[in-house]
Amino acid sequence: MYENIPDKLTNIIVTGKSGAGKQPRIDVLVDEFDLEQLSTGNIFRSYLGKFNDHGYSGDIGRFWQGKSFVRDDEIADVLGTDDPDIILGLKAKFFVDRGLFVPDHITNELFKGSFAKRDHRGQVLDGYPRTLDQAKFLMELLEEEDSRVDFILRVDNDDEMIVERTVNRRICPDCGKVYHLVYKPPHEGKCEVCDVEVVQRSDDTEEKIRSRLKEFKEKVIPAMKYLEERGIPIAKVPGHLEKFTPENVRKSVLSSVNKVF
Numbered sequence: 001m002y003e004n005i006p007d008k009l010t011n012i013i014v015t016g017k018s019g020a021g022k023q024p025r026i027d028v029l030v031d032e033f034d035l036e037q038l039s040t041g042n043i044f045r046s047y048l049g050k051f052n053d054h055g056y057s058g059d060i061g062r063f064w065q066g067k068s069f070v071r072d073d074e075i076a077d078v079l080g081t082d083d084p085d086i087i088l089g090l091k092a093k094f095f096v097d098r099g100l101f102v103p104d105h106i107t108n109e110l111f112k113g114s115f116a117k118r119d120h121r122g123q124v125l126d127g128y129p130r131t132l133d134q135a136k137f138l139m140e141l142l143e144e145e146d147s148r149v150d151f152i153l154r155v156d157n158d159d160e161m162i163v164e165r166t167v168n169r170r171i172c173p174d175c176g177k178v179y180h181l182v183y184k185p186p187h188e189g190k191c192e193v194c195d196v197e198v199v200q201r202s203d204d205t206e207e208k209i210r211s212r213l214k215e216f217k218e219k220v221i222p223a224m225k226y227l228e229e230r231g232i233p234i235a236k237v238p239g240h241l242e243k244f245t246p247e248n249v250r251k252s253v254l255s256s257v258n259k260v261f
């Protein structure tokens with residue numbers, strides 16, 4: 001039925017606006033093609049965790065010179081370790097703690113380290129690349145490692161639908177169960193499992209969603225366009241399905257993937 005799809009895939013990129021519905025599609029790809037999900041969020045958590053576990057309690061701002069960090073061996077001297085993962089974790093934490101955009105060269109290094117640990121193969125890339133510079137870095141890395149990306153899966157969804165879905169989202173602070181004020185309202189505002197009041201995540205305000213949508217248009221779309229020009233095909237799937245069932249999600253993903261081969 002999906003006869004065009006090769007038996008063995010190397011890597012896939014999944015992209016789409018924040019809130020478009022990427023995760024259920026990633027689940028299908030991971031399942032069908034025996035891949036692992038490599039998400040930027042987890043990469044950051046992992047490196048920050050390594051730095052935190054090292055237990056340095058001093059001010060990390062001391063390593064920042066206004067435009068760049070001091071040399072790695074100077075950082076290593078103060079930290080008492082030259083483990084590159086811990087030093088990278090420190091650099092990432094500097095920006096994350098200050099709520100700043102993490103520069104591409106740091107995100108690229110974090111990605112490169114994690115991708116290498118998995119042999120540059122068998123991954124569904126989630127949240128990377130997000131800028132043109134990251135896309136260029138990825139293409140060079142793939143070439144060096146004699147690896148490839150088979151296709152990009154783009155989950156499409158309408159801005160207004162995403163805004164409506166996100167601002168009405170409520171989450172149980174205890175178990176993480178997700179509610180929607182209109183489609184899946186919590187009974188008397190409380191989680192049905194834990195009986196505690198559900199909350200709105202601080203990222204789920206309209207202002208923040210619109211700023212993420214804008215970032216997608218300005219940064220992610222040019223990155224994907226660059227990859228497409230370099231010969232990586234894009235399979236498009238709808239983020240909204242009339243009947244959202246696991247089987248319908250699977251069919252919609254596989255039939256669009258089938259078309260790009």
Ligand SMILES: [Zn+2]
Nearest residue numbers: 172175191194
């Ligand atoms: Zn709960």
